[in-house]
Amino acid sequence: MEGGVAYEQGLNLKATELTLGLPGTGETEGQGGVRNNNKRPMPTSETNEEESQALKAADRGRAQIVGWPPIRSYRKNSLQEKKMYVKVSMDGAPYLRKIDLKVYRGYPELLKALEAMFKFAAGVYSEREGYKGSEYVPTYEDKDGDWMLVGDVPWDMFMSSCKRLRIMKGSEARGLGCGV
């Protein structure tokens, strides 16, 4: 394959080559083996917790490998139909949004997504004091029609009882112990 390499060196095709690695990981190809196919780089054991979380999140965000895992599209589609869209309103915002609760694995992910969507910071949650350090408080309406603080009940219970979300702001929020 020497001819191929010379061709590539002249035009620096490497720089524009499409791979499935994160940007900047191309340099590791020389190490440990001759493999140069489209494999995703693995986080090393030295990677700290934060980095590997970010990598995992990036993994989910970016495109999956085509045809992997090897299951029929019929099966993939039948699982995907389980969506749980709920409305999300924020006090003062001109229109509502909708999110699919099934996409999130737990409260931290949900809150991050809401913060990004509405450009606010939720503060730190504690059972005793609710969300501290912010004038915004995430709440939800449950099956009984009551407005509850997001985060009190186990995630699964929240998923099955949440009808809609509302991000409360300001004086109304104070009653829920946001500590501002």
Place this chain on the structure above:
Amino acid sequence: MNYFPDEVLEHIFDFVGSHKDRNSVSQVCKLWYRIESYSRQKVFVGNCYAIGPERVAERFSGLKSITLKGKPHFADFNLVPPDWGGFVYPWIEAFARSRVGLEELRLKRMVVSDESLELLSRSFPNFKSLVLVSCEGFTTDGLAAVAAYCRQLKELDLQENDVEDHRGHWLSCFPESSTSLVSLNFACLKGDINLPALERLVARSPNLKSLRLSRAVPLDVLQRILIRAPQLLDLGVGSYLHDPDSENYNKLVTAIQKCKSVRSLSGFLDVAPHCLSAFHIICPNLTSLNLSYAPGIYDNELIKLLRHCHKLQRLWILDCIGDKGLEVVASTCKDLEELRVFPSDPYVGQAAVTEEGLVAISRGCQKLNSILYFCQQMTNAALITVAKNCPNFVRFRLCILDPTKPDAVTQQPLDEGFGAIVQACKDLKRLSLSGLLTDQVFLYIGMYAEQLEMLSIAFAGDSDKGMQYVLKGCKKLRKLEIRDSPFGNAALLMDVAKYETMRSLWMSSCEVTLGGCKALAKRMPGLNVEIINENDQMEFVGGCDDDRQKVEKMYLYRTLAGQRRDAPEFVWTL
């Protein structure tokens, strides 16, 4: 045997059932070839492009049943572009012209148009059985034609097909005089169903043994159907959403209790899990259970259900069962022979089962011979233990969701683990690999997997040697499919004659070049070497440039029919 009249030989051959055996019989001598050919009623064609329908009809004049497979296996995972091929119409048309007495048609991964279904229903007055697996190209209009004109229809079995739904009236196309149905499976249909027509159809089909419903069939209809058909052996529940306190639910419980013959249960496409206890009463009779389309069943409800299934031989489940759930299976299902654990969340890539679940199963289920296991991680130690506990595997398919993940404990490649599997399982016919793998695993496969017929490789190996070990060692290999592995021309061209002993070879995202493929095609005129050139990536220039052009997707297969004439523009046959 030369002294026996033909009828005696024919009668003896009647006892020879399997295709392999009948093929062997036909090669003994000309006389046996002739008799076997006209007496064979069931024909299996593993690649619809390996031979033309006219030739099949001519050789097997007594043909009643045919099984055809079309697209390569990796088409199931979107690696083959639509319009690649695999059309059934020419077969139906040729058989109609040759006046074949067709009674049964079984298709897998083929393109089936409404026109072909209409032609089928009008051309064969004795047609009894239509089985379509992973097919596409037809709508409910085609089904309506089958229902209306196949007067002797016994079996309509639609498995995981992509069907365009035009309305639910196809069910009402079964004439009132039609009472012959034995098996009806329309679970994969997405649209509404004419429910009264369904109920009437079930009511007038006393021989109905297998019924698999779609999502569109609600609980109250299910209950009435079960009352009408307590003789069912195989039931696929469609929708199972209800209020446990309702009268409907109580009626359902009564109806289920009457279904003492049900041995196989599946479906639960939409489900409220806390009401599954209604089915506990039939669980002890079940030999086959498929809950792999029911992500709504998990945790305690699932475990409770499984604890009643002592006689289970076949279990298809989602990975939300978890390792703990698999331990329950291991202690309850002592007769288990086949297990499939599918990922419940394929997009996120977090499977809920690990090597521990697999080891638990291997300890508890000594009769296990077939497994498909999607998991989070694997270890060599686990695979070695599994090999020791279950040396009877005939099919072993492992899929780690991260395809190049090493041993989760030692960070080593999984070569030793898979090596143990192939060494212990002397009857292994089918193997799928995943995880971090070097050429070493292929050395083991070539050395030990003597009965291996089908091998699936993804993201594995270091060099051409890997593929060469396999081609050299696996004498019974029929199907080899490889993706994203560093095998190139040296491996491809090592033993070109071997490909005529195999059904097919698929290589995608490997290192083979256009030059290599052209060289292969030139030396082996009995093969079709197809290059799939999506997005016009390649140029058919010729000369030394061929060796710079890596081939993205290559599919080659032996054939007696020559180059196919229905190939689309993006498929080059070299």
